[in-house]
Amino acid sequence: MKRTLFVFGLLSCLGLSACSNFEAEWDRRLHTRPLDGFDGCWKGEWRSSKNGHNGDLRAIVTRKSDSQYSIRYHALYGPKALPIPYQYTLDEVKVQRMGETIQVDGYADLGLFGKYSFEGKCVGDDYKSTYISEYDRGIFDLKRTAAK
Numbered sequence: 613m614k615r616t617l618f619v620f621g622l623l624s625c626l627g628l629s630a631c632s633n634f635e636a637e638w639d640r641r642l643h644t645r646p647l648d649g650f651d652g653c654w655k656g657e658w659r660s661s662k663n664g665h666n667g668d669l670r671a672i673v674t675r676k677s678d679s680q681y682s683i684r685y686h687a688l689y690g691p692k693a694l695p696i697p698y699q700y701t702l703d704e705v706k707v708q709r710m711g712e713t714i715q716v717d718g719y720a721d722l723g724l725f726g727k728y729s730f731e732g733k734c735v736g737d738d739y740k741s742t743y744i745s746e747y748d749r750g751i752f753d754l755k756r757t758a759a760k
Contacts (some may be wrong), residue, residue, distance in 0.1 A: 634670075634672075634684065634686045634699055637672055637684070638653060638670065638672060638686075641653050641672050642757070642758060642759040643759050646756075647675045648675060649714055649734060649736075650673055650675070650681060650707060650714050650716070650734050650739075651673050651674065651675040651681070652672075652673055652756060652758070653670070653671070653672055653673075653756070653757050653758065654670065654671040654672075654673065654739050654754035654755065654756055654757065655668075655669070655670050655671075655754060655755060655757040656668075656669055656739075656752065656753045656754035656755055657669050657752075657753055658687055658750060658751070658752050658753075659750050659751050659753070660748050660749070660750040661749050661750045661751065662748050662749055662750065663748070665689065667687055667688040667689050667690070667695060668687070668688045668695070669685065669686070669687045669688075669752055669754065670685070670686045670687075671683050671684065671685050671686075671739075671752075671754060672684040673705075679706060679707055679708070680704070680705065680706065680707075681705040681707060681716075682701060682702060682703045682704075682705060683701070683702045683705050684699065684700075684701045684702075685699055685700055685701070685702070686698075686699045687699065700720070700722055700725075702718050702720050702730075703720075704718055704719070704720075705717075705718040706718060712735055712736070713733055713734070713735050714733065714734040714735075715731070715732075715733060716730075716731065716732045716733065716734060716739075716741065717729075717730065717731040717732070718730055722745070725745065725747065726745045726746030726747055727745060727746055728743060728744070728745040729743070729744050729745075730742065730743040730744070730752075732752065736756075737755055737756040738754075738755060738756075739752070739754040739755070739756070740752065740753055740754070741754075
């Protein structure tokens with residue numbers, strides 16, 4: 613029993629530490645002017661098409677070059693009263709610009725959560741993406757956000 617509590621406590625601390633790192637970057641980037649139409653902070657929700665699960669989602673998009681970005685996601689999963697945070701970073705996000713539309717796609721291996729691919733479109737302040745993994749599929753629906 614003591615070992616279980618220790619492991620749970622350790623995992624909680626690690627999770628809170630990762631969340632606090634995301635929060636610090638989120639706060640910093642909210643007050644930083646985006647480099648282009650995709651770079652910056654995005655907020656909305658994710659929805660599973662497979663099982664109906666959904667939750668809050670935030671993303672920090674960082675421009676690496678004209679056609680390469682990274683996206684750091686922070687999602688909440690589970691009941692609203694006690695949501696479980698989950699975050700991951702996609703380092704190799706490819707974009708193509710077509711007029712006002714930015715096409716986005718990529719692939720990642722999320723370890724225990726399997727292989728994951730996505731594609732989406734960013735138009736103005738809206739970013740919508742579909743994802744497919746070994747265990748789930750669904751959509752991300754995000755809007756650009758900035759400090760008020």
